Every structure is written in structure tokens, then in C-alpha cells.
Amino acid sequence: SAVSIEKEIPETERPNTFLRESDDHDSSTSSSSSSSSSTVRSRFEKMIREAQDTVCKAIEGADGGAKFKEDVWSRPGGGGGISRVLQDGAVWEKAGVNVSVVYGVMPPEAYRAASATAELKPGPVPFFAAGISSVLHPKNPFAPTLHFNYRYFETDAPKDAPGSPRQWWFGGGTDLTPAYIFEEDVMHFHSVQKSACDKFDPTFYPRFKKWCDDYFYIKHRGERRGLGGIFFDDLNDYDQEMLLSFATECANSVVPAYIPIIEKRKDTPFTDQHKAWQQLRRGRYVEFNLVYDRGTTFGLKTGGRIESILVSLPLTARWEYDHKPENGTEEWKLLDACINPKEWI
Amino acid sequence: SAVSIEKEIPETERPNTFLRESDDHDSSTSSSSSSSSSTVRSRFEKMIREAQDTVCKAIEGADGGAKFKEDVWSRPGGGGGISRVLQDGAVWEKAGVNVSVVYGVMPPEAYRAASATAELKPGPVPFFAAGISSVLHPKNPFAPTLHFNYRYFETDAPKDAPGSPRQWWFGGGTDLTPAYIFEEDVMHFHSVQKSACDKFDPTFYPRFKKWCDDYFYIKHRGERRGLGGIFFDDLNDYDQEMLLSFATECANSVVPAYIPIIEKRKDTPFTDQHKAWQQLRRGRYVEFNLVYDRGTTFGLKTGGRIESILVSLPLTARWEYDHKPENGTEEWKLLDACINPKEWI
Numbered sequence: 001s002a003v004s005i006e007k008e009i010p011e012t013e014r015p016n017t018f019l020r021e022s023d024d025h026d027s028s029t030s031s032s033s034s035s036s037s038s039t040v041r042s043r044f045e046k047m048i049r050e051a052q053d054t055v056c057k058a059i060e061g062a063d064g065g066a067k068f069k070e071d072v073w074s075r076p077g078g079g080g081g082i083s084r085v086l087q088d089g090a091v092w093e094k095a096g097v098n099v100s101v102v103y104g105v106m107p108p109e110a111y112r113a114a115s116a117t118a119e120l121k122p123g124p125v126p127f128f129a130a131g132i133s134s135v136l137h138p139k140n141p142f143a144p145t146l147h148f149n150y151r152y153f154e155t156d157a158p159k160d161a162p163g164s165p166r167q168w169w170f171g172g173g174t175d176l177t178p179a180y181i182f183e184e185d186v187m188h189f190h191s192v193q194k195s196a197c198d199k200f201d202p203t204f205y206p207r208f209k210k211w212c213d214d215y216f217y218i219k220h221r222g223e224r225r226g227l228g229g230i231f232f233d234d235l236n237d238y239d240q241e242m243l244l245s246f247a248t249e250c251a252n253s254v255v256p257a258y259i260p261i262i263e264k265r266k267d268t269p270f271t272d273q274h275k276a277w278q279q280l281r282r283g284r285y286v287e288f289n290l291v292y293d294r295g296t297t298f299g300l301k302t303g304g305r306i307e308s309i310l311v312s313l314p315l316t317a318r319w320e321y322d323h324k325p326e327n328g329t330e331e332w333k334l335l336d337a338c339i340n341p342k343e344w345i
Numbered sequence: 346s347a348v349s350i351e352k353e354i355p356e357t358e359r360p361n362t363f364l365r366e367s368d369d370h371d372s373s374t375s376s377s378s379s380s381s382s383s384t385v386r387s388r389f390e391k392m393i394r395e396a397q398d399t400v401c402k403a404i405e406g407a408d409g410g411a412k413f414k415e416d417v418w419s420r421p422g423g424g425g426g427i428s429r430v431l432q433d434g435a436v437w438e439k440a441g442v443n444v445s446v447v448y449g450v451m452p453p454e455a456y457r458a459a460s461a462t463a464e465l466k467p468g469p470v471p472f473f474a475a476g477i478s479s480v481l482h483p484k485n486p487f488a489p490t491l492h493f494n495y496r497y498f499e500t501d502a503p504k505d506a507p508g509s510p511r512q513w514w515f516g517g518g519t520d521l522t523p524a525y526i527f528e529e530d531v532m533h534f535h536s537v538q539k540s541a542c543d544k545f546d547p548t549f550y551p552r553f554k555k556w557c558d559d560y561f562y563i564k565h566r567g568e569r570r571g572l573g574g575i576f577f578d579d580l581n582d583y584d585q586e587m588l589l590s591f592a593t594e595c596a597n598s599v600v601p602a603y604i605p606i607i608e609k610r611k612d613t614p615f616t617d618q619h620k621a622w623q624q625l626r627r628g629r630y631v632e633f634n635l636v637y638d639r640g641t642t643f644g645l646k647t648g649g650r651i652e653s654i655l656v657s658l659p660l661t662a663r664w665e666y667d668h669k670p671e672n673g674t675e676e677w678k679l680l681d682a683c684i685n686p687k688e689w690i
Contacts, residue, residue: 071667085666096666220645279661286662287655290635291645300565300636307667310632315665316624317631319658321430321441322416 008073018101020078048132051251063089096311097134126156135312141278143265144178171233177226179278190344192257213341279318353418363446365423393477396596408434441656471501480657486623488610489523516578522571524623535689537602558686568683624663
């Protein structure tokens with residue numbers, strides 16, 4: 001495959017950092033506008049590990065009994081991750097919150113090099129990628145699934161062109177996938193996303209809301225997997241410090257955006273029909289993740305840690321032949337909003 | 346996308362043929378060694394429609410109550426299909442048996458043209474594809490899932506190179522996916538496949554058995570989805586009449602290969618643990634079909650009839666984080682045979 005990474009090894013303890021030693025004191029950015037003495041790599045790792053702790057604590061609190069199981073792993077050449085999964089809780093049937101730090105090498109074709117250096121024909125480009133990724137699938141069909149992912153990507157200077165600039169970008173987003181629409185829940189969720197965006201740039205929310213609707217599109221169905229949120233990728237046309245703060249703000253918004261909805265819906269009585277519809281929507285979730293999701297398909301092809309990648313799949317899912325909800329039903333309303341994305345605020 | 350086909354239209358009645366009129370009297374093959382006055386296209390369509398009837402009748406008989414629901418569809422420019430689905434029967438939770446006849450156009454790069462014509466730079470190449478495709482998922486975890494598919498593919502002569510030869514090939518196979526191994530069942534199944542192969546060529550069974558093991562490989566898991574059977578593709582290096590007979594023999598072998606196993610296992614008592622393991626294996630089935638299966642990924646990308654394509658997915662499936670059966674258990678034995686394919690006869 002185009003990008004290759006080494007096999008992971010289980011670890012018994014969480015290290016202080018998954019970064020290679022040289023990454024902590026990065027002379028190449030010392031002359032930049034950085035407000036901190038440590039690198040963006042290092043501050044991003046710290047941020048996602050804190051976010052993992054915060055989200056897991058909030059999930060365990062709302063679940064009221066179940067605990068996350070933790071797997072720590074590393075790779076021989078540097079990098080590693082912490083996978084946390086809570087399965088068969090009182091509220092969530094499967095909740096995964098993973099952080100990973102990956103060092104790899106990509107072929108020059110895949111490297112979005114500055115145009116000035118493109119004619120140099122560089123060799124393989126070493127890269128660094130760190131991210132937090134989470135999917136939370138509740139049991140109750142009225143309680144929505146949440147997904148969020150924030151990642152930072154950087155290339156090293158190619159060895160045969162040491163003077164060429166490093167590339168970096170941020171990506172991520174938070175999106176909501178209910179089986180039934182409660183307008184107040186969806187409005188609350190989108191409002192929190194908008195507030196996080198508005199602290200940085202008034203164009204962010206409308207732009208990233210649309211990007212989210214476009215990204216989570218199940219093309220062969222003509223429908224989105226859920227009701228969206230925000231999504232952005234390859235973001236580097238803003239100040240690096242500003243984007244680090246923005247990603248941090250987004251990650252910190254996960255708990256206030258999601259947990260109040262869960263508290264409201266987790267004990268709502270439901271029927272077998274409600275559950276079957278939730279399961280059909282979970283089937284769509286599986287279709288999106290296995291067929292279209294870039295992180296999943298990239299991970300499966302490049303030998304990432306399979307159990308961490310596929311923890312995004314629901315515990316159970318369902319496919320009925322030619323199922324079509326009757327016009328005007330609650331199921332139809334959800335499907336309609338997945339086909340025709342709405343403005344919620 | 347590279348290959349495009351028109352949107353399908355529901356029909357109220359089964360037509361006698363889905364072939365375009367001109368296909369029934371094909372002057373270009375009148376000088377060939379054909380033993381019949383009608384074309385291979387026409388005889389292949391007749392064969393798969395008869396096989397559909399036979400298999401559906403056998404399934405309804407073994408299920409003992411449930412009936413297939415039929416959808417007939419056509420495309421404006423010719424072609425169409427018959428989709429039959431039995432859902433929530435006594436024995437099968439989902440059984441789909443589809444035939445389709447498709448006319449399309451592919452870009453010249455995709456056309457496996459005879460090397461002599463390759464330098465002519467032909468325009469888009471019209472093609473014809475007909476096939477029967479079926480997946481049968483029983484309820485009982487001791488009763489195996491069966492898949493079979495037989496297809497015939499032909500290109501028209503390109504318009505700007507009317508003298509160039511038509512290409513044709515056959516593909517298909519029948520494979521078994523149990524959640525638990527009963528050696529006698531697997532041996533019976535493979536013996537029937539071998540008998541069908543041996544009537545034509547002693548090299549067929551060993552070659553197509555291995556091809557099957559190689560094809561149904563879930564690369565990111567390092568395991569096959571089931572215990573195999575036979576599989577072949579792009580077969581055209583034998584006499585066309587012989588391959589048509591071979592495909593017919595294979596399709597006729599489905600009922601004797603499968604139904605006796607179902608009769609034996611459909612009422613075996615089982616526990617929730619057996620059911621959960623079956624559901625985990627169904628999850629693997631979904632992974633294979635959505636990530637690797639050529640027919641599925643091709644169909645999803647080219648605008649095929651989605652409900653017919655995805656009828657192969659099980660009614661329900663399950664994904665547990667990092668599930669590993671204990672060494673020596675029945676679940677472990679199945680997984681081991683999926684990781685290390687065995688010779689069953």
C-alpha cells in the first residue's frame with residue numbers, strides 16, 4: 001500500500017508522551033510566532049489526552065456504573081496510542097474514545113508540497129499525525145450517537161530537501177446521529193458547535209456545517225448518515241496557534257453539546273419498533289464507515305490498529321430489504337432530514 | 346464514475362426476456378461452433394432464471410411457510426432483473442435470490458481488449474452482463490450461510506472498430522459460511538462442488554477452491570469470511586459451450602449442496618452465546634461485502650439497484666471490541682479454519 005506503518009505492540013503503562021524525543025524541542029519553529037516553548041505536536045498530544053480523560057469521565061458519570069477498558073500500545077519507531085472502550089453499559093452499548101500518535105512515511109505524490117518544491121522530485125516524505133477519535137452509541141433509540149475526531153498532521157522536511165518548508169494542517173469535527181429527531185436536542189447540539197466556531201471566525205460555523213453535511217454523505221443511498229454538526233479538513237490557511245486553540249475549543253465542547261441530550265433521553269420508554277428503526281440507522285452508520293469514511297478506509301488499508309479503527313462500528317446493526325418508512329411518520333422525518341439537510345439554528 | 350448505467354424502473358410483470366431484441370438472433374455468431382440456434386446471452390438468461398425458480402422453490406420448501414417477495418425491474422435502454430427476497434422465515438432470517446441482465450458502456454481502459462486492437466484507441470465499449478446472485482442467511486447459528494453467483498459477460502464490438510473480436514467471459518462460484526464447523530457438512534458441501542467441477546476438468550476443483558480461499562479474504566483481519574467452496578472469474582480460455590455447461594452444472598448443484606445441511610441443522614437447540622458468535626461472524630460478512638467484494642463495490646459505485654445489491658447483507662450483525670475466542674473452543678476452531686484454509690476432501 002501507499003503508506004506503511006509498523007505493527008503495534010501492547011504496553012502495560014501509559015507513557016508521558018508518545019512523541020519521539022526530538023519532537024519536544026523543535027528548533028525549526030523557535031523563530032515562529034509560537035506563544036509556547038513546546039512544539040505544536042507536543043501541545044496537541046497534551047490536548048487530546050486531556051480531552052480523552054474529560055470525555056471518558058463524563059461518559060462514565062452519565063452511564064452510572066460501567067467503566068472504560070483501556071488498551072495502551074506503541075510502535076517500535078515511535079508513536080502509539082490509548083484506546084478506551086466501554087461496552088454494554090447501562091446507557092451506552094458501545095463507546096470508544098481513542099487517541100493515537102503516528103509516525104509514518106508517505107510517497108511524494110501524496111505530499112501536498114509547496115508548489116516551489118514540487119519540481120524537486122523529493123523522496124518519501126516522513127509525516128506525523130496525532131488525533132482523538134470517538135464514537136458513542138447509546139442503547140436507547142431516542143438517545144443519539146455522537147462522533148467526534150480532532151487531528152493534527154505535519155510532514156517532516158524531506159531528507160533530500162532539508163530547507164523546504166514543513167506542511168501542517170488540522171482536521172476534525174463533531175456530529176450527531178439520532179434515530180429520532182427532537183428538535184430542541186438538535187438545536188442545542190448545533191448551537192454549541194456554532195458558539196465554539198464563533199469565538200474564532202463568523203464564517204466557520206456555516207462553512208463547517210455544510211462541509212459536515214457534504215462529508216457524511218452515503219452516496220449510494222442519497223442520504224447522510226445523521227444530522228451533521230461541523231467538519232473541516234486540511235485546514236492551514238489560518239494562524240497555527242489560532243487553529244490549535246480552535247481544535248481545543250471544539251474538543252472541550254463535546255461534553256456540553258452531548259451529555260445534556262443523553263441525560264434527557266436515556267430513560268425514555270421505547271418499543272421493539274423504535275429499536276428496529278435505530279438498528280436500521282446503525283446499518284447506515286456501518287455502510288458509511290466501511291465504504292466512505294476516509295479515516296476508516298485509510299486505516300484498514302495501511303495496517304492501523306484494526307480494533308481501534310473498527311470500534312466506531314455499532315455493537316449491533318440491521319439491514320431489511322427495501323425498508324421505506326411511511327410518509328409523515330417520525331422515522332420518515334428523520335430520513336427526510338438525512339436526505340435534505342436542514343438549518344437548525 | 347467510470348461505468349454508468351441508467352436508473353431502473355419497477356415493472357408489474359416478468360417479461361419473457363430482458364434481452365434487447367437484436368440479441369436473440371445474433372448473426373455474428375452464426376458461423377461459430379455454437380450447438381444452438383440461440384445466442385449464449387439468451388441461453389445464459391434462460392439458465393439463470395430457471396436456477397432462480399429452482400432455488401427459490403427449494404428454499405420455500407425447506408422453510409415450510411414463508412414465501413419470496415418478488416420485485417421486477419427494467420432499464421429504458423434494455424436489461425432488467427428479478428429480485429426475490431424472503432425475510433423473517435421460520436428457517437432463514439434473510440434469503441435473496443436475484444437475476445439481472447445489464448447493458449452498459451465502459452471506458453476503453455477497462456476493456457480487456459485483444460492485444461491486437463489495443464493500439465486502435467477505441468471509444469467507449471458497450472457491454473452485456475447477466476448473472477444470478479444469492480445470499481441465504483439462516484436463523485439457527487448451526488445452519489450455515491450460503492452464497493452463490495454465476496455470471497456471463499460480453500463486450501459488443503466497438504462502434505469505431507466493427508471488425509474487432511467480441512470478448513466474453515464467465516465468472517462465479519458457490520461458498521459456505523458457517524459460524525460453527527460440522528466436518529461432515531463442510532465435506533459434503535465441498536464434495537458436491539468437486540463433483541460438478543470434475544465433470545468438466547480435473548484441474549477445476551483444486552484451482553477454483555484455492556481461488557475461492559484467496560478471493561473471500563478479509564485483508565485487514567487476516568481471515569476469510571467462511572470456509573470457501575469454488576470461485577472463478579474472467580474465464581474464457583476454454584470452449585464457450587463447455588463453460589456455459591459448467592456454469593449450469595454449478596448452479597444446479599446449489600440445492601443438493603446446501604439443502605441437506607439445512608435440513609440437518611435448522612432445528613438444533615442453541616444458546617445466546619451461540620447466537621452472539623453467529624452475529625459476530627455476520628459482522629465479518631458485512632466487512633467483506635462492503636470493503637472488498639467486487640460485485641458490491643462495483644454496484645454501489647455505478648448506480649446499480651441498491652436494494653438488490655445490499656440484500657446480501659445479513660438481517661442483523663454485531664461488532665464487539667477486541668473479541669477473541671478462547672483457544673480450543675468451537676468458536677476458535679471456526680476462526681482458525683478461516684485464518685488457515687483447510688482441504689476438506
